[in-house]
Amino acid sequence: MNNRPYRVLRYGNDSTATLYLKDCIAGFGDDVREGSVDVVVTSPPYNIGVGYNSYHDSMPREKYLAWIEDVGVAVKRALADDGSFFLNIGNRPKDQWIAWDVASVMRKHFALQNVITWVKSIAIGKADAGNYPGIAGDIAVGHFKPVASERFLNDCYEYIFHFTKHGDAKLDKLAVGIPYQDKSNIGRWKKAKQDRRDRGNTWFIPYETIQSRKDRPHPATFPVKLPEMCIMLHGHARLVADPFTGIGSTALAAKRLGISFVGFEIDKSYLDEAIDRLLLIS
Ligand SMILES: C[S@@+](CC[C@H](N)C(=O)[O-])C[C@H]1O[C@@H](n2cnc3c(N)ncnc32)[C@H](O)[C@@H]1O
Numbered sequence: 001m002n003n004r005p006y007r008v009l010r011y012g013n014d015s016t017a018t019l020y021l022k023d024c025i026a027g028f029g030d031d032v033r034e035g036s037v038d039v040v041v042t043s044p045p046y047n048i049g050v051g052y053n054s055y056h057d058s059m060p061r062e063k064y065l066a067w068i069e070d071v072g073v074a075v076k077r078a079l080a081d082d083g084s085f086f087l088n089i090g091n092r093p094k095d096q097w098i099a100w101d102v103a104s105v106m107r108k109h110f111a112l113q114n115v116i117t118w119v120k121s122i123a124i125g126k127a128d129a130g131n132y133p134g135i136a137g138d139i140a141v142g143h144f145k146p147v148a149s150e151r152f153l154n155d156c157y158e159y160i161f162h163f164t165k166h167g168d169a170k171l172d173k174l175a176v177g178i179p180y181q182d183k184s185n186i187g188r189w190k191k192a193k194q195d196r197r198d199r200g201n202t203w204f205i206p207y208e209t210i211q212s213r214k215d216r217p218h219p220a221t222f223p224v225k226l227p228e229m230c231i232m233l234h235g236h237a238r239l240v241a242d243p244f245t246g247i248g249s250t251a252l253a254a255k256r257l258g259i260s261f262v263g264f265e266i267d268k269s270y271l272d273e274a275i276d277r278l279l280l281i282s
Pocket residue numbers: 022023024025042043044045046052054055218220221222223243244245246247248249250264265266267270
């Protein structure tokens with residue numbers, strides 16, 4: 001087994017991004033020290049027939065769940081005792097159980113500390129918003145892939161399951177907090193000493209707008225802001241990992257935050273794209 005990284009990028013602040021062209025289960029066993037990872041943010045293949053370059057995204061459900069369980073076991077071994085494992089997964093209109101089936105498998109190994117709904121698109125009518133300052137009319141924001149069906153609604157959200165070893169990982173909620181709408185709350189509540197409150201467990205994070213297909217080198221990415229918010233919510237991270245690196249969105253978030261990263265990916269062209277993206281951001 002090849003234990004040499006495909007590429008190690010070093011940053012000014014002594015942090016590194018170590019990228020392996022390798023299966024993640026083997027890699028987490030061979031190359032990641034037990035208990036060394038503070039935060040894992042990842043999105044696995046959903047087993048819905050996505051056209052990846054190398055990976056075939058279609059297995060019998062039982063086989064898929066057994067495999068994803070092995071990934072969970074490998075992640076648990078690498079995770080620090082107070083670490084966070086953020087697992088992003090969605091469903092598809094015809095199969096609304098995928099995410100929950102995966103969560104059930106992880107239940108054998110982790111506590112489910114939070115369930116965050118990643119909202120990709122939302123419509124808010126002015127009448128429902130009421131007299132909020134700054135909302136002058138109806139709002140429809142974000143991106144989604146329209147579903148051509150009379151049975152199913154457009155799919156506008158996915159889950160981010162926040163697994164921890166014991167369900168008691170202390171979080172830095174205000175690091176991803178939002179300003180109070182009503183400023184009179186500052187000081188009124190014992191904990192409200194600054195103009196920031198817990199944003200709650202629905203996160204609106206739109207995809208970056210893509211101009212053409214050539215700007216889309218991977219069919220199933222999440223926006224960099226998603227892992228960035230997860231890492232900030234966990235707080236105090238020294239090492240972030242992603243077993244399914246893709247084109248490196250979690251690696252980019254770690255770099256932006258000045259934290260070291262270790263990641264695995266089986267497709268060379270995705271990993272090359274991840275490296276290009278990492279070299280582009282300062
Ligand atoms: C949903 S994508 C992750 C995309 C990533 N979050 C991003 O934003 O770029 C899943 C990735 O897992 C990779 N993959 C599939 N099986 C793998 C394995 N056994 N080990 C490592 N990577 C794997 C696929 O090639 C694919 O790029």
